Amino acid sequence: MDLNGLTLTAVKKGLLKKDFSSVELVKSCLSQIDKFDSQINSFITVCQETAIKQAELSDEEIKNGNDLPLLGVPIAVKDLFLTKDVRTTAASNVLKDYIPQYDATVVEKLKDAGAVIVGKLNCDAWAHGSSGENSDFGPTKNPWNKEYIPGGSSSGSAAALASGMCIASTGTDTGGSIRLPASFCNVVGLKPTYGKVSRYGIVAMASSLDSIGHFTKTVEDNALFLNVTAGKDILDATTPDIKVPDYTKNIKNGLRGIKIGIPKEYATKKEGIDENILRVFGDSLKQFESLGAKIIEISLPHTEYAIACYYIIQPAEVSSNLARYDGIRYGNTRQNFGKEAKRRIMLGTYTLSSGYYDAYYKKAMKVRTLIKKDFEDAFNKVDAMITPVSPTLPWKLGEKINDPLKMYLSDIFTVTANLAGIPGLSVPAGFINGFPVGIQILGKHFSEELLYRIGYAYEQETKFYEQKPNL
């Protein structure tokens, strides 16, 4: 296998054993980008020179017997994460030429862990979208079928990883923006508990909903990566001071006796949900049972209100967070916002405006309490939940772009986790007509260790991650 096709775990072993060098590994990724990214369009900026330089320094460190969690490992970063001196665009013309004066905390942590950043990844501009089509730098294609969307907003992050252009990638998840593209591209995506990973230095979308996560090829890789990014940040007041465990430690403990809840609102046949997806989902449940888990039906009664609740709160916070882009201190003027950004800014401005605040925003905050409580009640009965990630398979490029509401409805299974602040792990669960299908494992606040245990057992049993797209 080419070096760029290895998992993070395998790469770490190989680098340590000196089977190959970081330079060889990084060059392998860069060459993949060179060969295929004109078709996939997952990168906005490729850091060819600095990556190789960083790889050379990493090799020196490895030679000297030093080790860091991600030393010499080529990763890519969603273009919402500020990288000092490296252009950061948020995939928008507003920030087309913006060169940040500082690194996001997560970027600092990754650099301190020795990671080599090969480039900045394409996404829906400002993270507004579920398909990757809202980028001002052109849509990203799904490596499994380039006429189809890879999912969004972390479109480039999933596509680049699935295409073997990096060993891991970062993303953000405000309403499903990691879990959806992970599910559409056959990779593992984690939306951590809100506040688990610092938001400092990452272009804010909706402050009370943004979760900072990442994509990897396997569950164990994912746990390794979270060890680096998780933890309290004094620059982010919403990160609690909780000790970060070693997320890989208990990952192989298995599922015996674990109670897994299946919310009936997510798993019942109804209009808008592809039957094939329900079938694949049902198959996964059988797998979990065979692994020793106890499957219990539960209910999250306020699920049908989640999208309405989300699409009031999120645009309201978006409208405020995008107010700083006035073109005076940096960036281009507000005329450069794309249609989706303008739409959300206006929607948010409207619902917050005088006379409407109570009816919309305040109401939505109350419904949020109800949704949060649904999960709290359910987690008294079960240890974790499993649900499909998307009601449909990936759709064709351009299919939903003129129907914003239709696009919003594709978030139906994912927004609830953001409203409640809980973590969700999306893992590959099979294929339908050549398209990957994922499932998500949800747990209560700070239960990432359990999610990894469940995900790992399932992944090792099914090994869907071994399949690669034919580029």
Next chain:
Amino acid sequence: MDDKKYTPVIGLEIHVELKTKSKMFCGCLADYFGHKPNTHCCPVCLGLPGALPVPNKTAIDWCIMIGLALNCKIPNFSKFDRKNYFYPDLPKGYQISQYDKPFCIDGKLEINVDSYKKLIGITRVHMEEDTGKLIHSMVDGKDVSLIDFNRSSVPLVEIVTEPDFKNSKEVKIFLQKLQQVVRYLGVSNADMEKGDMRLEPNISLKITGEKSLPKYKVEVKNINSFKFVEKAIDFEIKRQKEILESGETPAQETRGFDEKKGKTVSQRSKEEAHDYRYFPEPDIPPIKFTDLEIDSLKKAMPELPDEKFKRLQKEHSLSEYDSEILTREKSTADYFEEAVKIGKDHNVLPKQIANTIINKKINVNNVLPAELIKMIISTTQVAAIDEGELEKIVKMVLDENPKAVEDYKNGKTQAIGFLIGMISRKLNNIKLDSQKVKKILERHLN
């Protein structure tokens, strides 16, 4: 204003800039005065993408102290909110402020207006952040605005009063009192001229005797000095009176005070009402106080002017007049008490010290308290003598001079002068308070 038909209804919005070391939501230096532009900025106060606010603990404590000094209630739950509007000096496009759950509410402050006392209601005291500074300039022949963000995010405390003021004099006295309190607390220099205390009065007129508030109010901005406070308010009252007398109602608007012309001017650009779209600040968890915490903040506060004013009178037998002057500034009061302490060992009375400081206009920064005592001892008209000591000496002199005593009792009142002289000799001829000694002698003789 002597007009009986209309009574002014004035409420104040005052901003006090705190002199913390760092800014409200980031670690940049808060002291911006006189520095080169844009040299104390960071991602947070510059509003760069991705930056997040973390509140300054000291700033919050000081805001609570101001509230406590104004006799406010401190609710157990408080939070920050976003106030959304666009302006070039507001880097985030919103100001982090407090909307419906401010740190302090329902306070009051008593003011002494020459002939009467008045209680001014304090509606609320809350925390917010300052904006950058906009400077109008001409560059390459074009009119431009230059922006300096050194001031952006410096902590501001906003104090809102009830519309309890009836004239400009009350307002001025209140401001002076507030300035004094804030300076006593050591939380701000509260210098109007430097911009660390800002005033925006809301002024309207109601028909005298009417209970309800007028249906309009005019906000006046840009009053940059104590000396303009009364002028600006008086002008505005007069202006409104003229409009009302002509049968019209003054427009609800914001007006700016033009120093040079001495009048308030309508501000075109601010005529639309702002829709600030307040919502709770998601980046900052709420602030909760326990009763214990508020108590310890109370205990940590220095003695306030009113308390000190009363205590100095009681403890040191000072007049209201003396005490008022000595407590105008905390440094003077502290100096006085230091001098009193030293003076005790040298029989120098607090009254003498007070008189010297006040009448001789002592610069407390140039003369050490000990030096002051020395000065008093050497130049004072009379020496202070311990009462008991004096009594002893009086008795002794009376015993030793029976003839003078008899003379006095026989009507020769001038003998008392002789006795005072004898007493003085006993005390090595120091200058005595002859009135005092006379009184004691008379007491003994009669």
Next chain:
Amino acid sequence: MKINVSNIAKLANLALEDNEKKSFEDQLSEILNYVEKLKELNTDAVSETSQVTDLENVKREDKTTPSLSQEEVLSNTSSKHNGFFKTEAILTE
């Protein structure tokens, strides 16, 4: 639901083309109609959630930390003058 798109755009500091205004009006109406759904729920006795962390009292000590240099602050604009950001004249207060 009739939305005054022009007013909203003004509040939001966005300049919209005339053709944009119409399509936004339609799309926003559709979305707002959808979110009306929340009215089906009785939330009288429900408190609002504005934070999901359960954190309280997160503050920092009053200490100074290094700032950006003036050069870094001004590095992303070409409209500057003598260390200041420069913008069109704002009608003075």
